[in-house]
Every structure is written in structure tokens, then in C-alpha cells.
Amino acid sequence: MTVTAHAADDHAGQAHHGETSRAPTAIAFGSMFLVPLTFGAAVMLASAGARAGVLGAPTQGEIGFQPVNSDNAADIVWFHDAFLLPVTIGVSALVFVLLAYVVVNFRERVHPTPSKTTHNWTLEVVWTILPALALVVIAFPSLQLLRKQMIVPTPDLVLKATASQWEWRYGYPKEVGGFQFDSLPKDDGDLDLAKGDLRLLTVDNAPVVPVGKVVEVDVTSLDVIHSFAVPSLGVRVDAIPGRLTQTWFKAEREGVFYGQCSNICGIGHAFMPIEIRVVGADDYQAWLVRAKKKQFASTGGVELAAASPTR
Amino acid sequence: MTTVSGFVPSDAEKHAAHTPPTGLRRYLFATNHKDIGTLYLCFAVMAGVIGSLLSIAIRAELMSPGMHVFPVLSAIMNGDGSDGAARNLYNVFFSAHALVMIFFMVMPAMMGGFGNWFVPLMIGAPDMAFPRLNNLSFWLLVASFCMLVTSMFVEGSPGMNGFGGGWVLYPPFSSTMGTPGPAGDFVILSLHLAGASSIVGAINFIATIFNMRAPGMTLFRMPLFVWSVLATAFLLLLALPVLAGALTMLLTDRNFHTSFFDPAGGGDPLLFQHLFWFFGHPEVYILILPGFGMISQIVSTFSRKPVFGYMGMVLAMLTICALGFVVWAHHMFITGIPLAEQEFFVITTMAIAVPTGVKVFSWIATMWGGSIAMRPPMLWALGFIFVFTVGGVTGVVLANAALDRELHDTYYVVAHFHYTMSLGAVFSIFAGFYYWFPKMTGYLYNERLAKLHFWLTFAGINIVFMPQHFLGFAGMPRRQVDYADAFTLWNFVSSIGAFIAGIGTLVFLYTLYEAFAAKRVAPANPWGEGATTLEWTLPSPPPFHQFETPPAIRFDGAGAAVAEGGH
Numbered sequence: 051m052t053v054t055a056h057a058a059d060d061h062a063g064q065a066h067h068g069e070t071s072r073a074p075t076a077i078a079f080g081s082m083f084l085v086p087l088t089f090g091a092a093v094m095l096a097s098a099g100a101r102a103g104v105l106g107a108p109t110q111g112e113i114g115f116q117p118v119n120s121d122n123a124a125d126i127v128w129f130h131d132a133f134l135l136p137v138t139i140g141v142s143a144l145v146f147v148l149l150a151y152v153v154v155n156f157r158e159r160v161h162p163t164p165s166k167t168t169h170n171w172t173l174e175v176v177w178t179i180l181p182a183l184a185l186v187v188i189a190f191p192s193l194q195l196l197r198k199q200m201i202v203p204t205p206d207l208v209l210k211a212t213a214s215q216w217e218w219r220y221g222y223p224k225e226v227g228g229f230q231f232d233s234l235p236k237d238d239g240d241l242d243l244a245k246g247d248l249r250l251l252t253v254d255n256a257p258v259v260p261v262g263k264v265v266e267v268d269v270t271s272l273d274v275i276h277s278f279a280v281p282s283l284g285v286r287v288d289a290i291p292g293r294l295t296q297t298w299f300k301a302e303r304e305g306v307f308y309g310q311c312s313n314i315c316g317i318g319h320a321f322m323p324i325e326i327r328v329v330g331a332d333d334y335q336a337w338l339v340r341a342k343k344k345q346f347a348s349t350g351g352v353e354l355a356a357a358s359p360t361r
Numbered sequence: 362m363t364t365v366s367g368f369v370p371s372d373a374e375k376h377a378a379h380t381p382p383t384g385l386r387r388y389l390f391a392t393n394h395k396d397i398g399t400l401y402l403c404f405a406v407m408a409g410v411i412g413s414l415l416s417i418a419i420r421a422e423l424m425s426p427g428m429h430v431f432p433v434l435s436a437i438m439n440g441d442g443s444d445g446a447a448r449n450l451y452n453v454f455f456s457a458h459a460l461v462m463i464f465f466m467v468m469p470a471m472m473g474g475f476g477n478w479f480v481p482l483m484i485g486a487p488d489m490a491f492p493r494l495n496n497l498s499f500w501l502l503v504a505s506f507c508m509l510v511t512s513m514f515v516e517g518s519p520g521m522n523g524f525g526g527g528w529v530l531y532p533p534f535s536s537t538m539g540t541p542g543p544a545g546d547f548v549i550l551s552l553h554l555a556g557a558s559s560i561v562g563a564i565n566f567i568a569t570i571f572n573m574r575a576p577g578m579t580l581f582r583m584p585l586f587v588w589s590v591l592a593t594a595f596l597l598l599l600a601l602p603v604l605a606g607a608l609t610m611l612l613t614d615r616n617f618h619t620s621f622f623d624p625a626g627g628g629d630p631l632l633f634q635h636l637f638w639f640f641g642h643p644e645v646y647i648l649i650l651p652g653f654g655m656i657s658q659i660v661s662t663f664s665r666k667p668v669f670g671y672m673g674m675v676l677a678m679l680t681i682c683a684l685g686f687v688v689w690a691h692h693m694f695i696t697g698i699p700l701a702e703q704e705f706f707v708i709t710t711m712a713i714a715v716p717t718g719v720k721v722f723s724w725i726a727t728m729w730g731g732s733i734a735m736r737p738p739m740l741w742a743l744g745f746i747f748v749f750t751v752g753g754v755t756g757v758v759l760a761n762a763a764l765d766r767e768l769h770d771t772y773y774v775v776a777h778f779h780y781t782m783s784l785g786a787v788f789s790i791f792a793g794f795y796y797w798f799p800k801m802t803g804y805l806y807n808e809r810l811a812k813l814h815f816w817l818t819f820a821g822i823n824i825v826f827m828p829q830h831f832l833g834f835a836g837m838p839r840r841q842v843d844y845a846d847a848f849t850l851w852n853f854v855s856s857i858g859a860f861i862a863g864i865g866t867l868v869f870l871y872t873l874y875e876a877f878a879a880k881r882v883a884p885a886n887p888w889g890e891g892a893t894t895l896e897w898t899l900p901s902p903p904p905f906h907q908f909e910t911p912p913a914i915r916f917d918g919a920g921a922a923v924a925e926g927g928h
Contacts, residue, residue, distance in 0.1 A: 125419040165731070
């Protein structure tokens with residue numbers, strides 16, 4: 051890698067044929083791609099492994115998805131790890147190996163006379179058809195999963211999430227009390243780190259939903275576009291003024307699940323977290339009673355028909 | 362082939378041509394394609410340095426949780442170091458970073474710079490078809506850039522300077538709801554001017570390539586770089602008017618009380634997104650197609666072998682162009698668009714992987730059996746092929762709407778498009794720059810420095826963006842000024858990479874300085890027999906005017922273009 055560099059110092063400017071030996075070149079060339087590939091392989095290993103814990107939050111240094119807590123999230127992670135991760139790693143590795151092979155074997159020093167090949171129809175047809183077939187194989191589970199995400203089953207609870215700069219407001223339907231309340235991130239001073247509070251994620255009032263029930267979330271916005279996202283539950287949908295968008299989840303386990311606003315919405319974009327608490331049926335009923343007693347800015351019911359669904 | 366005898370200059374013109382104007386007259390009133398190309402390249406380097414500084418500030422801020430850098434920057438720039446002002450300035454910085462890099466760095470470098478310089482040379486033409494339009498195209502861009510910079514220093518959101526809604530300009534944030542101040546109008550008008558500049562340039566390229574090829578340079582003998590510029594010109598011509606329409610509607614929403622995008626008046630914010638991405642997705646191919654062309658030239662030159670599957674390469678580019686117009690809503694999978702619409706865009710988006718794969722495999726096949734010289738342009742081209750593949754396969758991941766549900770607007774997306782743009786497009790620009798630098802300036806650069814620049818950039822920028830895939834998996838949303846503590850490690854690593862890449866940029870600037878200071882004279886063809894296109898038959902640098910009478914182009918046994926007759 052060093053000798054060819056002198057070509058530029060050659061005032062005559064003749065095309066200079068490198069005299070570099072083969073081994074250092076291979077090493078230098080290899081290291082050029084080693085870092086990204088190592089990272090990539092690490093992702094595969096890590097996300098293939100089983101995960102413990104029911105807290106839907108990011109962890110330090112992780113290189114895969116958050117622990118999954120809903121059927122849809124589990125399907126997403128399975129689809130990525132079983133189908134797409136092998137494709138991303140495999141294709142990147144294939145191109146790397148081919149590049150390394152040609153660079154080592156067809157350097158001008160070891161291969162001074164270039165061939166005159168300009169095309170090979172068979173080869174060209176093969177490398178057009180094969181990737182197309184691979185994509186068809188990917189498309190089937192992809193579209194199947196998409197249907198599952200988009201077609202909301204009959205919900206047990208409809209939660210309304212209304213975004214505004216820069217907070218979330220959650221509304222519960224009339225049947226369970228018809229109250230609504232604002233959800234704001236806890237100030238740094240109020241965080242109880244010993245109890246597991248997380249900076250920029252833990253909120254003062256989190257909506258509580260029952261475990262194992264289909265929860266439909268109807269999302270809208272009062273001002274600019276925001277986005278409602280909870281990675282561990284596999285939900286993400288934009289909050290758009292004048293529209294009502296929908297998503298749904300069925301939490302498998304009890305716990306606390308975090309997300310954040312995912313669409314740039316101004317100076318408070320990083321400061322409007324989403325926290326959802328999933329509890330058992332009894333705890334849920336008890337919470338509803340407490341919530342009603344606390345008189346969360348009750349307006350006697352949440353208007354869910356303000357805008358028509360886009361689906 | 363059409364004859365171009367109408368371009369034979371009069372004696373007076375010939376005489377004038379021998380004494381090129383100097384100073385302001387030469388550049389302010391430039392009509393020479395090489396002078397305008399040089400202006401574009403200088404402009405792109407300047408914009409690239411500014412865009413890089415913006416990104417370094419962003420990475421410095423994100424190096425650790427909390428806010429440390431932007432309160433200081435905000436105090437310096439706006440005299441207000443409060444949290445709100447600092448957060449706003451962060452948003453302004455990433456918005457400006459994107460706009461500067463897209464409209465004022467990559468596009469001017471590829472089309473304006475290399476396109477202007479080498480399309481006429483490669484097809485045996487004396488200049489571009491409309492030299493004065495060419496001048497207009499460049500100076501509109503300068504005006505546009507001035508407006509963008511101005512926007513950073515006038516009021517946007519109430520009480521704060523600059524526009525902080527991202528380069529996508531989604532209303533209602535970009536309408537008076539989120540950005541009532543004039544910063545929003547400045548950004549809109551800046552993009553209007555940049556769009557006009559590009560449309561004018563695109564018309565010029567199309568007219569030049571269709572009408573001014575020298576006899577013998579048939580469409581399917583054209584170098585692939587010329588094909589890529591032609592394809593890009595059509596994308597520009599078809600996509601940018603749609604952006605102009607959307608921007609005009611936004612402008613009237615802001616200033617004349619229309620409500621195209623305001624639900625309170627019966628409008629719809631999603632309409633803007635559809636229009637924007639109908640432009641925005643072809644735009645990403647505008648940013649990469651000329652790069653494809655340059656990589657084809659370079660791989661062929663340094664393998665001393667003709668491009669493998671020339672016809673397949675041309676068809677792949679045209680397919681990418683056509684498909685590029687029917688994939689836009691994959692940027693909108695989570696906006697609540699209907700299931701059937703999502704299914705359609707999943708399939709069309711995945712289909713683009715096929716022609717892209719053809720290109721990657723053909724580059725490798727071009728090298729296969731060749732005689733490869735690892736000179737700096739080739740090193741950058743090899744780096745391009747690898748990183749673009751990585752960016753491409755993560756694109757296939759994101760094409761699946763079901764998975765986009767998990768990754769949309771996270772750092773995975775940031776990593777994906779920086780692998781295609783910040784590594785892909787930028788690597789191809791540097792490959793082209795090191796390829797053609799001796800031709801443009803007449804000087805040889807220090808190849809050792811150019812290689813150092815490559816290794817620093819390659820290492821640095823991979824360290825920046827590879828960990829961002831992990832942040833995306835973990836759910837870190839993009840465009841956040843501060844993040845949850847769990848994201849600290851990979852953000853720290855990413856920032857270290859940015860500083861390494863920043864040092865690489867300094868090495869690049871020094872390489873430029875060193876080349877001009879050392880004045881090593883370049884021969885007409887410093888790359889040997891692999892360089893078969895017409896520009897290498899001319900001296901370095903080429904004369905102020907070339908091919909004033911059209912040469913007859915002949916292709917020898919090795920496929921090299923030879924110009925006969927003409928001068």
C-alpha cells in the first residue's frame with residue numbers, strides 16, 4: 051500500500067505500476083472491511099440470543115432489538131432476524147469476499163494482462179433473476195405480517211393518544227370512566243433512579259392497560275406532526291392534525307414499556323416520552339378506580355369520532 | 362449521427378477564444394463549461410466544509426447525554442444560551458446540514474462540477490448547448506445558498522432563529538403553526554432557487570447530450586458517466602417541478618391564507634408528504650446516479666478492461682430511474698396510509714434492489730480478469746462498492762413496511778441513508794475528484810496523502826454510522842438533541858468516528874494545497890491504457906476551447922475512443 055504512493059512524486063508523471071507485495075495488500079484491504087463486518091456479525095449473534103427481562107426500554111451497549119412484549123413485536127424481530135439479517139450480512143459478506151478476491155488475484159503484478167471479456171448473458175440473467183426470487187421469498191412473510199399489523203382486531207380497550215407540543219394526553223373511553231390526563235416527562239429532580247426511573251423516558255402519569263387484552267390506540271395531534279412509538283410493543287404511527295391514525299397491541303407480560311415521540315416536532319421533540327404500564331386485570335380495575343377518584347381533568351368522556359379513521 | 366457543422370465558429374470568435382477573459386469577467390460571466398464546472402466544484406468544497414462543520418457540532422453534542430455544546434454555540438450565534446434556544450439551534454443545525462449536503466454539496470459536485478467538466482469532453486463537444494443558461498444555473502445556486510444561510514439568522518419559531526423542521530419541511534411545522542417567522546420563507550425560497558438552478562442545468566445536459574455528440578459517438582457508445590448524467594437530468598426535470606409546486610403551496614399557506622396543508626381549512630398535511638416524496642425519492646437517485654457513472658469509469662480504467670455488461674448497466678440505470686418514481690410512499694409507511702397502498706410500495710421498493718444488484722455485480726465482473734492498479738481513485742471506488750452495498754441491503758430491510766414499523770425515524774434509518782449518501786455518494790465524488798484532478802488542474806496530487814485521506818475517512822465514517830444501526834434497533838429516535846442514558850455508549854463511539862472523519866477532511870484540504878503548491882505537471886493521460894474516454898486524449902488541463910470543429914470518433918480494438926480531425 052506504500053510503494054504505489056510514490057507515483058505522484060514522479061515528475062515525469064508516467065503511469066506507475068505498483069510493486070506492492072501481495073500479503074500486506076490483502077491485510078490492508080481486509081482491515082478496510084473488518085470493522086463493519088465484525089459489528090454486523092455481532093448484531094446477528096446478539097439478536098439471535100434469548101432475552102430476559104420485561105422492561106421495554108433500551109439497554110446500554112445493546113446491538114439488537116429491545117425485548118419484545120407483544121405478538122406483533124415478536125413477529126417483527128423474528129422476521130428481521132430470520133429473513134433480513136441473513137440477507138444483509140450475507141450480501142455484504144459476499145460483496146466483500148468477491149472484492150477481496152479480485153483485488154488479490156487480479157492485481158496488475160500477478161495478472162498483468164487483462165482479459166477482454168465485455169459481457170456474459172447467462173451470468174447477467176442469473177444475477178438479475180436470483181435476487182428477484184430472493185425478494186419474492188422475503189415478500190411473502192413481509193406482507194403477511196403487514197396485514198396483521200394493519201387490520202386491528204376487535205379491541206378490548208380503545209386508548210386515545212393526543213399529541214401536542216410537547217406532551218401526550220391519554221383518554222379512556224366512557225365505559226371505563228371517560229377521563230383523560232396529560233403525561234409529561236419527570237423532571238430530573240423528581241426521578242427515583244432506585245425505583246428504576248429513567249431520564250427522558252419516565253413520565254409523571256403513565257396510562258395503564260390490562261395484560262393480554264387487545265388495546266387499540268387512536269392517535270391524533272393538536273398542532274404539528276408527532277409520532278407515537280413503543281418499540282417493545284411493536285407499534286409506531288404518526289400523530290397528524292386532522293387525522294385519526296390507529297395502531298394496536300396485545301401485551302404479553304406485565305411491565306413498563308417506553309417509547310418516544312418519533313417525528314421532529316420542535317424544540318421539545320426529545321422531551322415527550324411515552325410510558326405504558328401493563329398490569330393484571332385486578333390491578334387494572336384498581337387503577338381505574340384510583341384514576342377516576344383523582345379526577346384526571348375529567349371532561350365526561352373522550353370524543354373519539356372527531357376525525358374519521360384513515361384505514 | 363447528426364452533424365454539428367453549425368457550431369463552427371466565425372474567425373472573430375476563434376480569435377476571441379484564444380484570449381480567455383480574466384478575473385471577474387472570466388468567472389462572474391463564465392460561459393465556458395470547464396470554468397463553470399470549476400466554479401461548481403469550488404462551491405461544493407466550500408459547502409461540504411460548512412456541512413461537515415454542522416455535523417461535527419451535532420456529533421459533539423451527542424457525544425454524551427445532556428446538553429453541552431449547543432448552549433455555548435447558541436450563546437455565541439444568537440446571544441441566548443438558554444435551553445430552549447440551544448435545542449432550537451440543534452434542530453436548525455441538522456436541518457441545515459441536510460440541505461447543505463444535498464443541494465449545495467453532492468448535487469453541485471456531481472452534476473454541476475463533474476457533469477459540466479466532462480460531459481462535453483467525453484462526447485466530443487465544444488461546450489454545453491446553452492452556455493449562458495449554464496452561467497445562470499450556477500449563480501442561482503449561489504443566491505439560493507445565501508438565502509439558506511440567511512434563514513439561520515432570522516426568526517423562525519417564535520423568539521428563535523432559523524428553521525428547525527428537518528430538510529423534509531413537513532407542515533404544519535413548516536407552516537405558520539410551527540414556524541411563523543421569515544426563516545421558513547427563506548428556506549422555501551432557497552429551495553425554489555436551487556430547484557430552478559437544477560432544472561436549467563438538466564435542460565442543458567439533455568440538449569447537449571442529444572444534440573452535440575461528435576459523429577461516431579452514438580448513444581450506445583457513450584461512456585457510462587454520460588449516460589448517468591443523462592438519466593439524472595431526466596430525474597431532475599421530472600421531479601423538481603413537483604417540489605416547486607409543493608413549496609409554492611406551502612408558501613401561499615404561510616403568506617396568503619390558503620389551506621392546502623391546513624386541516625382547519627380542509628387541507629391535509631399528508632398531501633405535502635406525497636408531493637415532497639414524489640420529488641424526494643427520485644432526488645436520492647439524483648444524488649447517487651452520477652456516482653454510479655463515475656465508479657463505472659474508474660473501475661474500468663484501473664482494471665484496464667472495458668465495463669462488463671455495458672448494456673445491462675445502462676438498462677439498470679434507466680430501470681432505477683423509472684422505478685424511482687413509484688416508490689415514494691415508503692417514506693410514509695407509518696403515516697396511516699391504507700394497507701393496499703403499503704403493499705404496493707413494499708413491492709416496488711424491493712424491486713429496486715434488482716437493478717442496483719446488477720450494477721454492483723457488473724462492477725465486480727469488470728474487475729474480474731482485469732489488471733488492477735490500486736491507485737487512489739480505485740481505492741475510493743472499491744470503498745464505494747462495499748459501503749453502498751451495506752446501505753443498499755439495509756434499504757431492503759426498510760422497504761418492508763412491517764419492519765419499518767419498528768425502525769422508521771430511528772437511527773437505523775440515519776445509518777441507512779448515510780451509508781448510501783455520506784459514504785456512497787461522497788466516496789464516489791472523491792473517487793471522481795482524484796480521478797479527474799490531474800485532468801482539471803494539470804497537476805498531480807500526492808497519492809500517499811490521497812490514500813491517507815481515504816483510510817481516515819473510511820475508518821472514521823464507518824465508526825460513525827455502523828453503531829447507529831444498533832441505536833436504531835434499540836429504538837433511539839432520530840433528530841433528538843438529548844437521549845436516554847442507555848444510548849450513551851454507541852453515541853460516544855459514533856462521535857469519535859466523526860472526529861476521525863473530520864481529520865480526514867483536513868487531510869483532503871492539505872492534499873489540495875500540496876498539489877497546487879508542488880506543481881507536479883500532469884501528462885495528458887496519467888492512468889495509462891485503461892483510460893479510454895476522450896478527455897484523456899486532450900492535454901491536462903484541456904485548452905480553453907476544444908473540439909471547435911467536431912472530430913470523427915472512432916473506437917479502436919480495445920474500445921478506446923479516438924478523435925480524428927477536428928480541433
